[in-house]
Amino acid sequence: MTDPDGPSGTATAVPEPPEKAAGTRGRRRALRHPLARFLLRRVLIAVLLAWGITVVTFVLTNLVPGDPATANLGQRALGDPAIVAQWRQDHGLDKPLPQQYLIHLGGMLQGDLGVSQQSHRPVSQDLAETVPATLELAGAAIVVSLILGVAFGVVAALRRDRLPDHVLRVLSLIGISVPTFWLALVAFYVFFYRLQITPGSGRIDPGLQAPPPVTGLATVDSALAGQWDVFASAVGHLLTPALVLALYTIGLLTRFTRSAVLEVLGQDYVRAARAKGLPGRVILFRYVLRSALVPIITVAGLAFGSLLSGTVLVEAIFAWPGVGQYAYKSATTLDLPAVMGVGLVVGGVYLVINLIVDVLYGVIDPRVRLQ
Amino acid sequence: MLDITDLRVTIGGRDILGGVDLSLRQGQVHGLAGESGSGKTMTGLAVLGLLPHGARATGSIALEGRDLLGLRPKELNRVRGGEIAMVFQDPATSLHPMLTIGRQLTEHMRHHLGLGRSEARSRAVELLAKVRIPGPEEAFGRYPHQFSGGMRQRIAIAIALACSPKVLIADEPTTALDVTVQAGVLRLLRGLCDDLGLAVLLVTHDLGVMSAVADEVSVMKDGLVVESGPRGQVLRTPSHPYTRSLLDSLPEAHAVPGESGQQSAGDGETA
Known part of the structure; x- marks a missing residue:
């Protein structure tokens, strides 16, 4: 933690302007705050991990058997070694791997992820279009699962071994057991094709004008633009795939919340809180849920990862133009820059989620923060 | 009684x-x-x-x-x-690890006695001094894990006494x-x-x-x-x-x- 305003020794020798000195002191005090130090440590670790992700995605992508040239060039072109060599040279595949990695890393630091061999557009541009769609879907799913999963889990724990508990236990088991792709197909068939109560594929109805992109999230952009018909359509389109995607996580969170709450309910400090005569809702929210949140956010963070992999199938079935579909297309055509780009984004999302989870531990539990 | x-x-x-x-x-x-x-x-x-x-x-x-x-x-x-108040066996588990001593000392005072935030605080500091916690003002904002076992039990006693039970x-x-x-x-x-x-x-x-x-x-x-x-x-x-x-x-x-x-x-x- 170096001081940008010079070593502290000079502050006494050369009097600084008072406001500048105050700023330095404020910054130092901010870094001394346990939460700030905790955050700084976590962010540094995250940067290291991000670098690790670039290595792993690069190595794994290049370990995959198969020649990108075979996947991308036609039969006739493949017959001509000169064309193949030219194509490999154009895509930088003739250089040794470590050099390829350095070129890749250098480009990445400038936001250049290479050019997709399929779409012939910069990968970063492709990702900028597909990632928000997936984030909207996965974000809606995780919000729904957190709200419903935690609420169901708390109800099941408080009504332990009674009817609500039994019903919720069966439901959560179904949620965990049913494969997402099957559920997606059934939901699409029943609600769209048979009952016609949900809109079909895509993010908004085909006849509507897409809102000007600000965040890339159809619901947010349409609301920002005041296009309420588009907003309604976007929410309608989001609902079914998000619920389908969320079902597994809802089941998972219900079970984990139930056991976490039951465990906390048996703790001495909950009995001590009852002995203090606190009202039931204060005990539930202040004493029980606060402690139960630690395992819950751990599971929620992990579940977000499985949500992302679930989006590949759900996006394919609901024709959702997200990163899952893009990943599928790039992988099947051995579009290496695109695959690496997707790997990077997914790895980055994991990193951010883990960082958020770590920080939340620190916010919730003083024992983590004050270590 | x-x-x-x-x-x-x-x-x-x-x-x-x-x-x-x-x-x-x-x-x-x-x-x-x-x-x-x-x-x-x-x-x-x-x-x-x-x-x-x-x-x-x-x-x-x-x-x-x-x-x-x-x-x-x-x-x-x-x-x-x-x-009627109660003090439990193990102060390591009978105090909530994620709530400050101050919060756990004042919440039932505010609920039972209807005290305001600052009144409850000054009474809490008094109580901490009464059970001989050194530096009661600073102790108010700290967490249970920052105290030794004996001090935690004194704090638990202070919590029990907060609403002047009989x-x-x-x-x-x-x-x-x-x-x-x-x-x-x-x-x-x-x-x-x-x-x-x-x-x-x-x-x-x-x-x-x-x-x-x-x-x-x-x-x-x-x-x-x-x-x-x-x-x-x-x-x-x-x-x-x-x-x-x-x-x-x-x-x-x-x-x-x-x-x-x-x-x-x-x-x-x-x-």
Whole structure:
């Protein structure tokens, strides 16, 4: 933690302007705050991990058997070694791997992820279009699962071994057991094709004008633009795939919340809180849920990862133009820059989620923060 | 002050307490002794209506003439913490690890006494000083894990005293503490009992602890009180064979109950 305003020794020798000195002191005090130090440590670790992700995605992508040239060039072109060599040279595949990695890393630091061999557009541009769609879907799913999963889990724990508990236990088991792709197909068939109560594929109805992109999230952009018909359509389109995607996580969170709450309910400090005569809702929210949140956010963070992999199938079935579909297309055509780009984004999302989870531990539990 | 008559508790058809009679008086420490499983803790929990799920209590627990067993949940909540408070065995687990000492000291004061934030705070700091926590102002904003075991138990006692209860139930308050720290906590309890006129029910399996602070002693076995009376009488001339066997099982140093326990053991705690 170096001081940008010079070593502290000079502050006494050369009097600084008072406001500048105050700023330095404020910054130092901010870094001394346990939460700030905790955050700084976590962010540094995250940067290291991000670098690790670039290595792993690069190595794994290049370990995959198969020649990108075979996947991308036609039969006739493949017959001509000169064309193949030219194509490999154009895509930088003739250089040794470590050099390829350095070129890749250098480009990445400038936001250049290479050019997709399929779409012939910069990968970063492709990702900028597909990632928000997936984030909207996965974000809606995780919000729904957190709200419903935690609420169901708390109800099941408080009504332990009674009817609500039994019903919720069966439901959560179904949620965990049913494969997402099957559920997606059934939901699409029943609600769209048979009952016609949900809109079909895509993010908004085909006849509507897409809102000007600000965040890339159809619901947010349409609301920002005041296009309420588009907003309604976007929410309608989001609902079914998000619920389908969320079902597994809802089941998972219900079970984990139930056991976490039951465990906390048996703790001495909950009995001590009852002995203090606190009202039931204060005990539930202040004493029980606060402690139960630690395992819950751990599971929620992990579940977000499985949500992302679930989006590949759900996006394919609901024709959702997200990163899952893009990943599928790039992988099947051995579009290496695109695959690496997707790997990077997914790895980055994991990193951010883990960082958020770590920080939340620190916010919730003083024992983590004050270590 | 608090009269327990013919208290019976059953859990799932099994008799846990088979008719307990006890009475606590203002300014007196009533020791409740007995081996594990004899029903001491259940008696304490029954007073506050904190029995485990599925337990049924019959008989009468009268606080200044009001039967606590017949109270509605809301009225019972007013008694808990407000009129009868409890200190638990292990201060490492009976304080919420994620809430500040201040929060845990003030929340029930604000709820029961309707105090404002700053009033509650200044009273909390007073209480912390009363239980001899060094630097009570700073302690207010700290978390339980930043204190030693003995200090945590003092804090738990401060929390119990916050709403000026009439009765304090202390369930093995020194069992989880180092022997050197025990004496300090016991002396604190005794002092508070004398100063504030509390009626204290001291549940313990440790007759040494009992002999140091109790005025009255009751001995429990298998859910029944087998012997009850003034400390000197019960501990010196026990009439029930079970009490005698409890006393005989003590190591020599503790075997002669007297006043020495109060003075000899120093307060081994440091800040």
